[in-house]
Amino acid sequence: MNAMTDNEPAFQLSPDVQAICETARRIVRDELLPLEPQYLASDKHAYGIKETVNLKAVFGKEVVDRLTKISKDTGHWGLMVHEEYGGAGLSMLAQCAILEEFNYTPVPFPFASVPNILYACKGDQVDRYLRPVMEGDKTTSFAQTEPNAGSDPGGMMQTRAVRDGNEWVINGTKMWISMAAESDIIMVQAVTDPDKRQRGGITMFLVDRNNPGVSIDTKGIPTWLGPKPSQYIVNFNDCRVPEDAVLGEVGSGFSLGQKWLTIHDRLLRGPYALGKMQRALDMSVEWSKQRVTFGKPISTRQAIQWKLADIYIDIEALRALTYTIAARADAGEDVRTEAALVKLVSTEWGARCLDHAIQIHGAMGEALELPLTLFYRYLRHAQIGGGTSEIQRMLIARKLLAD
Ligand SMILES: Cc1cc2nc3c(=O)[nH]c(=O)nc-3n(C[C@H](O)[C@H](O)[C@H](O)COP(=O)(O)OP(=O)(O)OC[C@H]3O[C@@H](n4cnc5c(N)ncnc54)[C@H](O)[C@@H]3O)c2cc1C
Numbered sequence: 001m002n003a004m005t006d007n008e009p010a011f012q013l014s015p016d017v018q019a020i021c022e023t024a025r026r027i028v029r030d031e032l033l034p035l036e037p038q039y040l041a042s043d044k045h046a047y048g049i050k051e052t053v054n055l056k057a058v059f060g061k062e063v064v065d066r067l068t069k070i071s072k073d074t075g076h077w078g079l080m081v082h083e084e085y086g087g088a089g090l091s092m093l094a095q096c097a098i099l100e101e102f103n104y105t106p107v108p109f110p111f112a113s114v115p116n117i118l119y120a121c122k123g124d125q126v127d128r129y130l131r132p133v134m135e136g137d138k139t140t141s142f143a144q145t146e147p148n149a150g151s152d153p154g155g156m157m158q159t160r161a162v163r164d165g166n167e168w169v170i171n172g173t174k175m176w177i178s179m180a181a182e183s184d185i186i187m188v189q190a191v192t193d194p195d196k197r198q199r200g201g202i203t204m205f206l207v208d209r210n211n212p213g214v215s216i217d218t219k220g221i222p223t224w225l226g227p228k229p230s231q232y233i234v235n236f237n238d239c240r241v242p243e244d245a246v247l248g249e250v251g252s253g254f255s256l257g258q259k260w261l262t263i264h265d266r267l268l269r270g271p272y273a274l275g276k277m278q279r280a281l282d283m284s285v286e287w288s289k290q291r292v293t294f295g296k297p298i299s300t301r302q303a304i305q306w307k308l309a310d311i312y313i314d315i316e317a318l319r320a321l322t323y324t325i326a327a328r329a330d331a332g333e334d335v336r337t338e339a340a341l342v343k344l345v346s347t348e349w350g351a352r353c354l355d356h357a358i359q360i361h362g363a364m365g366e367a368l369e370l371p372l373t374l375f376y377r378y379l380r381h382a383q384i385g386g387g388t389s390e391i392q393r394m395l396i397a398r399k400l401l402a403d
Helices: 013-040 053-061 061-073 092-102 118-120 124-134 255-266 270-292 302-330 336-360 363-366 374-379 389-401
Strands: 140-143 160-164 167-176 185-191 203-210 214-216 231-240
Touching: 013 053, 013 092, 013 140, 053 061, 092 124, 092 214, 092 255, 092 270, 092 302, 092 336, 118 124, 118 203, 118 255, 140 167, 140 255, 167 185, 167 203, 185 231, 185 255, 203 231, 203 255, 231 363, 255 302, 270 374, 302 336, 336 363, 336 374, 336 389
Parallel strands: 140 185
Antiparallel strands: 160 167, 160 185, 167 231, 185 203, 214 231
16 A cells, blocks of 8 residues: 655555545544543543443443444444454554544544454454454453563563463463453463573463453552553463463464564554644644733743644654554564654653643643643553563664674
8 A cells, every 4th residue: 555666755645544544533523522521521431441441431332332333334443453354454554544543532432453463363263252352342451561570571470371181270460451350351471381481481372351260359550540440460370271272372472472562562652642742732732822921822932832843843753753664564574673663752752742732731731621631641651561661772772782
């Protein structure tokens, strides 16, 4: 879909994708923004949680059903679903452009959020796990982090899985797992060969949340990210799963985790930030033109103009970077390091743009009826979740210094 020649930018949205983006923009304006005041005032929304679960908690089933129908009718539902399964089969570039639109508001829009690694399902796993997720009947969570294993999961992971006949027995504790209590399938990493660890000794298992060996402290861990906690401690106590609970191959779990992180927690952080930054800019331009001090709108003051200009510069630079890396991923390039770059700058630049926008709004910037502080908290959080800024810099430096 990217007509690339020497004279054209590395990324080019096709007319089809532009049309999907325009529809997305209209849905955001007509359907989601009117729901925003109720969403922000609710004490039920949560961070990092599947769109339909979040929407249902805040607005109830009727709104979920209506938005799901719109999503299916307009072709957004299958944006992450591969063509062979009846989905849109969209490129990463197209997904980035569309997700940017939906991140203009914190009100979530339902679509089939299919983890890229779930396409490693084989045989019966396809009907048991992949299809129900594509159809929206089941949801997943990703369990890598442990109380003593965050930045260095390969070296520090303690959760073990041991073979017993034709079963695996998992023991250990995972922590900070987003949506664990609300998901149906926990994609959990466990050490299966302590000598090899991240080099072939970690395996990914698909565990039903209702497995009697899984216990979750459903109170969750309260954070500043939302009124309802949505990160959990998950204990695996002699949790028995069949052999075919292994996703991919035995020993491939660490690289599957990296594959998931590269797309869902790094590259897609670009559009997640861009939508919020664009909203912050639009709100700031409008506010600054109508807010009068000392006889003139604050938009006439250079101190405010420079903040607006700085937000705009960050948006343009981040969009160019994100779309370029997405197009390179579509061209088959290994973009693990470049995705780390997108995560790093989208979260750091995103937070500084929201900081400017809050400042431009004065006291109103701190009012919870506006989405600005929520956006700020999401972007500031993302400098930690999914791999900290320090770890992203470490990955980039590692590539620079490699022989
Ligand atoms: C809201 C939220 C949602 C989350 N969701 C999930 C989830 O769904 N699934 C999941 O598996 N995990 C999840 N996490 C966990 C998250 O990915 C980890 O918290 C993150 O990777 C950091 O690990 P840590 O907290 O153990 O920090 P630590 O590893 O203890 O690091 C502490 C500090 O030291 C720095 N540091 C560490 N090593 C180095 C180094 N070598 N050089 C320089 N600095 C270093 C870090 O950057 C950080 O600043 C979530 C976390 C939060 C807060």
